[in-house]
Amino acid sequence: MGEELKVIVFSLAHEQYGVEVEKVQTIERMQPLTRVPKTPPFVKGVINLRGVVVPVIDLRGRFNLPEAEYTDNTRIIIVAVKEMQVGMIVDSASDVVDVDSDAIEEPPEIVGGVRAKYLRGVAKLKDDRLLVLLNLEEVLNKSEIVQLEQFAE
Amino acid sequence: MEMNQYLSMFIDESREHLQAMNDNMLKLEASPDDISIVQSIFRSAHTLKGMAATMGFEDIASLTHELENVLDLVRNGKLQMNAHMFDTVFKSIDALETMVEDIIAGGSGQADVSAIVAALGAIISGESGAPGAQTGGKQDASSAGELDEFQFSVLEQSLEAGHRVYRIVVSLEQSCVLKAARAYMVFNELEQNGEIVHSSPSVEDIEKEKFDQSFIVYYVTQLERELLEQRIAGISEIESVAAESLDADALKRRVNRPQSSPAPAASDKAPAASGTPRSAAAETAAARAPAAGTAVATRTIRVDIDRLDVLMNLFSELLIDRVRLEQLAGEIRRSDLTETVEHMARVSSDLQNIVLKLRMVPVETVFNRFPRMVRDLAKSLDKKVDLVITGAETELDRTVIDEIGDPLVHLLRNAVDHGIETVPERLAAGKPETGTVHLRAFHSGNHVFIEIEEDGRGINRDKVLATAQKKGIVTAEQAQGMKDEEVYQLLFASGFSTADKISDVSGRGVGLDVVKSKIESLGGRVDIVSKLGTGTRFSVQLPLTLSIIAAMLVKMGNEKYAIPLSSIVETAAVPREQIRRVHGNRMIDFRGGIIPLVSLAKLFDVPSYSDEDEAETEVVIVRKGDRMAAIAVDDFIGQQEIVLKPLGAYLTGLQLFAISGATILGDGQVALIIDTNALIK
Numbered sequence: 071m072g073e074e075l076k077v078i079v080f081s082l083a084h085e086q087y088g089v090e091v092e093k094v095q096t097i098e099r100m101q102p103l104t105r106v107p108k109t110p111p112f113v114k115g116v117i118n119l120r121g122v123v124v125p126v127i128d129l130r131g132r133f134n135l136p137e138a139e140y141t142d143n144t145r146i147i148i149v150a151v152k153e154m155q156v157g158m159i160v161d162s163a164s165d166v167v168d169v170d171s172d173a174i175e176e177p178p179e180i181v182g183g184v185r186a187k188y189l190r191g192v193a194k195l196k197d198d199r200l201l202v203l204l205n206l207e208e209v210l211n212k213s214e215i216v217q218l219e220q221f222a223e
Numbered sequence: 224m225e226m227n228q229y230l231s232m233f234i235d236e237s238r239e240h241l242q243a244m245n246d247n248m249l250k251l252e253a254s255p256d257d258i259s260i261v262q263s264i265f266r267s268a269h270t271l272k273g274m275a276a277t278m279g280f281e282d283i284a285s286l287t288h289e290l291e292n293v294l295d296l297v298r299n300g301k302l303q304m305n306a307h308m309f310d311t312v313f314k315s316i317d318a319l320e321t322m323v324e325d326i327i328a329g330g331s332g333q334a335d336v337s338a339i340v341a342a343l344g345a346i347i348s349g350e351s352g353a354p355g356a357q358t359g360g361k362q363d364a365s366s367a368g369e370l371d372e373f374q375f376s377v378l379e380q381s382l383e384a385g386h387r388v389y390r391i392v393v394s395l396e397q398s399c400v401l402k403a404a405r406a407y408m409v410f411n412e413l414e415q416n417g418e419i420v421h422s423s424p425s426v427e428d429i430e431k432e433k434f435d436q437s438f439i440v441y442y443v444t445q446l447e448r449e450l451l452e453q454r455i456a457g458i459s460e461i462e463s464v465a466a467e468s469l470d471a472d473a474l475k476r477r478v479n480r481p482q483s484s485p486a487p488a489a490s491d492k493a494p495a496a497s498g499t500p501r502s503a504a505a506e507t508a509a510a511r512a513p514a515a516g517t518a519v520a521t522r523t524i525r526v527d528i529d530r531l532d533v534l535m536n537l538f539s540e541l542l543i544d545r546v547r548l549e550q551l552a553g554e555i556r557r558s559d560l561t562e563t564v565e566h567m568a569r570v571s572s573d574l575q576n577i578v579l580k581l582r583m584v585p586v587e588t589v590f591n592r593f594p595r596m597v598r599d600l601a602k603s604l605d606k607k608v609d610l611v612i613t614g615a616e617t618e619l620d621r622t623v624i625d626e627i628g629d630p631l632v633h634l635l636r637n638a639v640d641h642g643i644e645t646v647p648e649r650l651a652a653g654k655p656e657t658g659t660v661h662l663r664a665f666h667s668g669n670h671v672f673i674e675i676e677e678d679g680r681g682i683n684r685d686k687v688l689a690t691a692q693k694k695g696i697v698t699a700e701q702a703q704g705m706k707d708e709e710v711y712q713l714l715f716a717s718g719f720s721t722a723d724k725i726s727d728v729s730g731r732g733v734g735l736d737v738v739k740s741k742i743e744s745l746g747g748r749v750d751i752v753s754k755l756g757t758g759t760r761f762s763v764q765l766p767l768t769l770s771i772i773a774a775m776l777v778k779m780g781n782e783k784y785a786i787p788l789s790s791i792v793e794t795a796a797v798p799r800e801q802i803r804r805v806h807g808n809r810m811i812d813f814r815g816g817i818i819p820l821v822s823l824a825k826l827f828d829v830p831s832y833s834d835e836d837e838a839e840t841e842v843v844i845v846r847k848g849d850r851m852a853a854i855a856v857d858d859f860i861g862q863q864e865i866v867l868k869p870l871g872a873y874l875t876g877l878q879l880f881a882i883s884g885a886t887i888l889g890d891g892q893v894a895l896i897i898d899t900n901a902l903i904k
Contacts, residue, residue: 104893105782106870107827108880116870116885116893121540123885123893125871154872210873 072171077193079201080147080163083135085182087160088169088193088201089149097163098146117146117157124148126157132209133184151206158209167201169193174203230326233278235525237323240267244316245595248309252598255304258297265294271319280332283322289343290315296347311342313595341414348419349427370441370477374421378474381443386417388474389444389451391466394437399460403432408458410440416454417444436462528621531581538578539866542771545571546863547889575771575864583618586664586673589628590615593635593662600639607657608643610635614664619671623765626745627673630738634675634761635660637735642679642759652756654678670747670789671767676760682753684710694719711751715739746883748900750848772867774886775843776860776894779824780831783894784856785865785886790899792844792851794859799838811853813844818851821902826881832857845899852903867896 077088078097096119103115103126112131116123126146130137143162148155170193177189181202190203244267251260268291275283290312296302318339326332370378378388391413395405406429413419421441424434444451448466455464469477545568552564594610601608619627643649643658650656661676684707691697691713697705713719715735742749746766753759766772766789774785775794795813802820803810809820820842824832834840834855842853865886869875883898 102892104885104895106874106882106895107829109874113874116874116895118887118891118893121543121887123868123871123887125873127873156871156873212873 072173075169075171077167077169077201077203078147078163079165079167080145080160082129082133082160083138083182085184086199086201088167088203089147089206090203091166093149093151093206095148095150095155098148098157100140100144100146100159114159119148119155119157122155124155124157126159128159129209130159130161132158133188135183149206149210151210154210154212156210167195169195169201169203177202229278231527232525233274234323234327236274237271237283237319240271241316241320241323242591243267245313246591248312248316249594249598251304252309258300261294261298261304265291265298268294275332280322280326282333282336283319286315286319286322286336286340286343289340289347293343293346302346308346311339311346315339315343337414341411344414344419345410345426345430348422349425349430370421370474374441375474375477377420378441378443378469379471381420382469382471382474386443386445387448388469389442389448389466390469390477391440391442391451391455391464392437393440393455393464394462396460396462397436399436402434402436403430405458405460406430406434406438409455409461412454412458413440413442413444416446416451417442442466526581531621535578535582538574539771541571542575542864542866543887543889547891550889572864579620579771582621584621584624585616585618586624586627586671587615589624589631590662590664593631596632597635597639597660600636601643604640604645606639606643606645608639609657609659610662611659612662617664617666617671619765620767623671623745626741627763627765630741630763631673631675633735633738634763635662638675638677638679638759638761642677642681644680648680652680666767671765673763673765674760675763676758678758681755681757682711682714682751682759683755687711687713691716691719707753708751711753714751715749746898771864773862774865774896775862776865776888777841777843777856778858778860779827779829779856782827782829782831783860783888783892784823785863785894785896786843786845786854786899787896788862790845790847792846794841794843795853797840797842797853799840802840811842813851813853816851818844818853820853820855822855823897823902824855824857826902845903847900847903850903852899854897854899854902865894865896868893870895 076091105115112128114126145163146157148157174191174193177186188208190205193201247264268287272287322332322334423439452464548564552561597610646656663674688702696716747764750762773788810817840855868885881898881901882895884896
């Protein structure tokens with residue numbers, strides 16, 4: 071048995087994803103966003119999270135997946151990586167599961183349209199569901215956005 | 224006793240004292256005969272020693288102790304300051320600063336200070352030798368009168384404390400060439416195991432090889448005589464060593480008793496080690512000195528910066544609620560509610576003034592390290608530079624103060640390194656050989672200006688352009704017809720450096736581009752005025768405070784934006800027919816001039832509003848320096864105090880277009896703050 075990881079499970083384009091619970095600060099319902107001009111399309115804007123201005127990105131857009139209408143199930147998962155607070159819009163957030171670190175395997179090149187670079191691995195859960203663990207550092211890598219921005223210009 | 228709670232106090236006070244010592248040393252360098260300056264330095268050193276010893280920072284204590292000894296001799300007129308001593312004392316202060324920084328960083332404040340202590344010791348013993356040398360004429364074989372009263376008491380107390388005192392005669396070989404070097408090795412060896420109280424001839428003379436084949440030292444140690452002799456004899460080119468163990472009687476015979484010199488405070492309670500009598504004398508002197516001082520202490524308390532930040536944050540929350548209450552009261556329209564809210568608004572604006580004032584710090588805290596820096600820099604570059612500081616009392620928000628240090632260091636280094644010419648160059652240009660760098664700070668409106676102006680060589684426009692073209696920053700076509708200011712701004716382009724060769728001083732990879740981006744991130748800007756041959760002025764404009772500003776809220780469709788009031792000239796409504804088209808750009812008449820009309824909706828891709836088809840457009844006239852522009856908006860919401868919030872680390876790394884931050888409105892929504900400077904070209 072390896073270490074037990076607590077993982078928050080959310081869904082995005084019919085796929086189940088997970089992020090470590092330690093990196094998640096809160097999960098918020100969808101709320102009005104203030105658009106920030108001249109940012110990449112997946113940066114949806116900023117929200118007021120109890121007095122702190124937090125940028126929010128659409129995870130579908132970040133992974134170049136087709137964007138969907140926001141519903142009552144849509145959630146903003148607020149994560150903190152390297153002292154950086156970011157909200158990620160996901161289709162829905164369902165539950166918290168325990169994952170045995172031994173059950174995590176290297177990700178294949180592309181899972182559900184998401185490049186392996188953004189993934190930490192794929193875990194098989196006890197009920198045979200497959201859970202894709204995100205590599206948040208890469209997902210929220212700023213230098214990549216800067217490049218994207220320059221590309222757009 | 225729990226020391227941690229005193230640690231921050233210790234750090235603060237040590238910094239203050241070190242700063243004071245630095246400042247005073249610079250003053251002393253300008254007027255070396257002013258004993259009152261030495262007194263202040265001595266007091267600082269003494270206080271520092273006391274604090275360090277209490278806190279258990281031994282190395283700081285021992286170094287300050289030695290420093291104090293030197294200063295003591297100077298203030299008593301027994302020693303004249305010279306260039307070597309200045310350097311040594313400056314080095315000691317540097318070492319102390321390093322140790323204090325180490326403590327701040329969580330270290331133990333330990334450092335190898337033996338070299339500096341030895342250098343200071345050498346200065347002291349050099350002095351101590353002086354009376355000996357004066358009495359040298361009377362000196363006979365009995366060696367009577369080799370010691371003065373003071374040295375005697377040191378040695379006597381060492382004896383009482385159970386140390387051994389030796390009189391060592393060291394003779395070098397006739398063939399010895401580098402006598403001073405050998406003598407130094409002997410001293411070095413001795414210093415490792417004890418303390419040299421006196422040498423004859425003086426250390427200074429020995430260093431200058433002003434002695435024959437032998438010299439005498441009085442030495443306090445725990446070592447046995449044989450071992451001591453062995454160690455010294457182990458050094459090459461030593462012909463003979465004769466150590467004579469002295470008791471109190473033997474000591475007395477060697478004292479050159481002055482007629483009526485009062486004995487130094489012998490009632491010394493400190494653990495006996497050589498040199499302690501001095502500190503005892505110093506203590507009484509220091510105790511007397513503050514009483515004599517004229518400064519009346521202001522009644523202040525020290526407050527942890529974090530607490531002020533918490534206060535500020537809490538106040539920000541309150542302000543957001545106040546705005547919300549004002550809105551609600553406006554909707555409900557009950558006179559008693561409105562009155563209460565209005566009263567609360569008045570109280571909170573008073574409170575705001577106080578909270579903001581609490582955070583204001585004089586720029587002095589940044590400026591005070593510059594004189595020393597410029598001195599060292601000028602010395603290392605072999606230039607002569609005067610730094611003239613004015614307006615050091617100008618106050619700025621602490622957040623700005625914290626950030627502005629490095630950019631200013633860079634600009635000053637730049638001024639001394641690239642601006643001021645070398646002495647021959649200056650003389651050839653018919654200028655005084657000493658260059659002057661002015662560092663000025665002053666208030667103007669909602670801004671603080673910091674200017675760095677030198678009378679150096681000025682910026683060579685052609686050279687700048689040539690370099691910029693070589694580096695591919697501008698093309699030849701662009702270069703033609705560029706205004707001087709535009710050319711100077713090229714200095715701030717990344718990858719630019721006009722220095723012909725990379726010097727140690729500037730050009731260490733970070734360029735002026737870093738300075739500019741830092742200042743801009745603080746909401747400020749830099750301008751350059753220069754005249755070839757006569758000098759250059761860098762002018763840094765900074766906002767007074769970063770946390771709460773007055774702003775005009777405007778609406779564009781369903782989006783709200785805030786424009787800082789400080790950059791707004793006025794607001795107006797412009798009928799469509801008054802908008803002209805010049806070269807495809809929309810312009811409007813404004814007070815006799817023509818200024819561009821900027822469509823914010825277009826620049827920001829606002830989805831729900833366009834100013835193009837309005838019959839009458841609301842505009843906000845903004846100013847950047849002497850240029851103005853009109854920003855077309857949908858509607859004015861009103862003027863409000865807003866609390867600045869960063870946009871979040873994820874976005875601040877991006878070069879956000881014309882957005883300087885965000886604020887939270889009364890209804891909880893986030894509004895972006897427009898950086899109007901980016902809109903004026």
